[in-house]
Amino acid sequence: MTTDDAAGELACYRRTIDNLDASLLYILAERFRCTEQVGHLKAEQSMPASDTERERRQLDRLMSIANEVGLSRHFVGALMTMIVGAVVERHNEIAAGK
Template identity: 45%
Template sequence: MTNREPADNDAPGAIDESVQAELSRLRESIDNIDAAVVHMLAERFKCTQQVGHLKAAHRLPPADPSREARQIARLRQLAESANLDPAFAEKLLNFIIAEVIRHHERIAETAPAAPGDAPAATPLE
């Protein structure tokens, strides 16, 4: 037991003012970082959409496994140097890659036929 009198902030759920201020400061930083991450992802997807249109125009496959493997290795290395769990970084990149491939497949499905492509076969009636 301590000899001090209980303070108002000792009630369940009450937080010391200085702790609350630090929590607020840290949470504000987290919110700013989250906003930056979202904006960076949006920029990344703008670029990958352009890649998808280029691939579709030249009838290239939506996925590029060798590029993906290089990117995963690169991101794991970056994560290690930033003291971030490389496995987490890989999971995040795999999630992003899957979304990019999905976008590229959708773009390829709606792409106009390239000049010189044979017309699609029509069923006999």
Template identity: 45%
Template sequence: TQEVGKLKAVHNMPPADKDREARQIDRLRQLAQESGLDPAFAEKLLNFIVAEVIRHHEHIRGLETDD
């Protein structure tokens, strides 16, 4: 994700893509349900991961703009 963060910073793209995130959440919830897992837990886990990735992308953006 660091390379993606760098590309987003260089091309002035936002660190988050809410539409893509929503599609991934829907997909993950369906996979969890099909696997007999708790879809709500799967969604919470994905939200945590996405938040961390966005935080890293924002940090990278700050580094890229300081150059």
């Protein structure tokens, strides 16, 4: 493989990565739009912002998927901790009327 061939192949991989990164952001935005509605419902019904049992079940389910697709359980755990933390923070803000 020549340097030019390698550069072309690298550029192709990078275009794919760029598209996947954009897709991830669109998916996260949709997830947060949905959890925003959950936050409003919880606030209207005086429900707690966090549901630790639901979070545990969801993390267990996602860890199983991580195993199936070959993703690091540590990575998935850290990612979901960050996402759920942001959601719970937003739910608390909604409940406080912010």
